Amino acid sequence: MDQRHASALKAAGMKATPKRLAILEMLEAEPGYASPEELWKRLKDRFDRLGLPTVYRNLEELSQSGVLSKVIHPNRQLYYYFCSNREHHHHFVCLSCRKVEDIPACGIEALEQEVSKRNGGKVLSHILQLNGLCGGCADNGEKR
Amino acid sequence: MDQRHASALKAAGMKATPKRLAILEMLEAEPGYASPEELWKRLKDRFDRLGLPTVYRNLEELSQSGVLSKVIHPNRQLYYYFCSNREHHHHFVCLSCRKVEDIPACGIEALEQEVSKRNGGKVLSHILQLNGLCGGCADNGEKR
DNA sequence: CCTCTAAATAGAAATGAATTCGTTTTAGAA
DNA sequence: TTCTAAAACGAATTCATTTCTATTTAGAGG
Structure with a gap:
């Protein structure tokens, strides 16, 4: 478990759940921005159960807390990226x-x-x- | 028919149809930005037939041409406004x-x-x- | 003023990203 | 270890936006 991410979550008043940590890890490893669905497809392998709404909800909460950033894309779909x-x-x-x-x-x-x-x-x-x-x-x- | 708007349309290489002119008139009279559906509801009274897709299409084309501007709204819905x-x-x-x-x-x-x-x-x-x-x-x- | 054609519109139907909701699970404080 | 508020499930739904094919029309060129 990545202690940096766990701390960031705690600092934001959010529980450090395995799924949240995995979302942060995956997005940090990403060279650019990614869509909720893309992240979901890749994360599904690492959990026997992972819902797309969970990914949406967490990405939104994390961007509200300033842990992640959101892209304003011309196609008006949601994209997020990790920016340290x-x-x-x-x-x-x-x-x-x-x-x-x-x-x-x-x-x-x-x-x-x-x-x-x-x-x-x-x-x-x-x-x-x-x-x-x-x-x-x-x-x-x-x-x- | 508003000659200013007709000219603006011509300058943008678009035909000056009654519906386009009405969209421009209505949006110019608007104090702020408006959604496609709002504009459609109000414009329906002035035409016996007017489709919502027509409003969407024209607003998009007009903003592409620079005749109208688009708002980037947090709720991710489309809004347009007239800016002279x-x-x-x-x-x-x-x-x-x-x-x-x-x-x-x-x-x-x-x-x-x-x-x-x-x-x-x-x-x-x-x-x-x-x-x-x-x-x-x-x-x-x-x-x- | 006509004719003709590419552009514009109708309108029903489809799309699909995003969200809701009632239930179940779980992180972490006590 | 216990307990509870927070998190997650996931099927179902929403609803703003777009697509598609047939029909109409603006306006250029006779």
Whole structure:
């Protein structure tokens, strides 16, 4: 059992169940983002019983807790990835091979302040994501 | 018939059908973003026959052409809004009353260049959206 | 003003990702 | 070890969105 993941779960106020640990392990080993169904298909071998709803539920809870991140994908399906960078930052996601690269936080926090001040509203969250093709995929024009 | 919208459609290489014009009119009159089904329900009165798929199809085509914009909503349903600002910019969307406010473009273009240069990939698009509560909604704590 | 054709629409049916729900199992505190 | 709230099961369901084939129509070119 991976103590790092168990601690992360405990810190998030979640029980460290074998299935949650397996989800985290699998996603950490993943080079990019993955869909709930893909993860489920692979994890099924390791448990005699594992429901797809369990995978959905845990991925969502884990992303709520900040242990995982969610991709905003043009096809509007759910994808998650494991990102160990605990600083506030953003991502460049490859639409072809699914690789995820960190982008250091730019001036969004300042922008939030600005918007709040000027319009009187309250910014609850922001989305900043660059979509494209990573170096490798851009070269050989691959698409999936 | 609204000549502005007819021209916009022509410029986008799309036929100026009555239904497309009605969709644009209705969305322009809207104070915020709206869902395909909401628009359909209201537009049905003005046409003896109007299919929901037609509304979906047109909203998607219009947003592809840049005539309309799409909201990235946490509930993952589709919402569109009419934005006459033709400059490149971003939005603050209220999750409560659905108002949309413009945000002048920040340094994202520079960030795209940076990412391309450093990682060798190609940025095809970016998402920047601030989610929150507008002035009015933040005040009275309304939610919907 | 007609004609004609590619584009647009109808509308029923299908899709399928995501979720619900009542029951059973289990992690972990006491 | 006991006990309970949390987690998981999994079949069934939901419902927003899309597909498909037949029909209609906008608008270019006579």
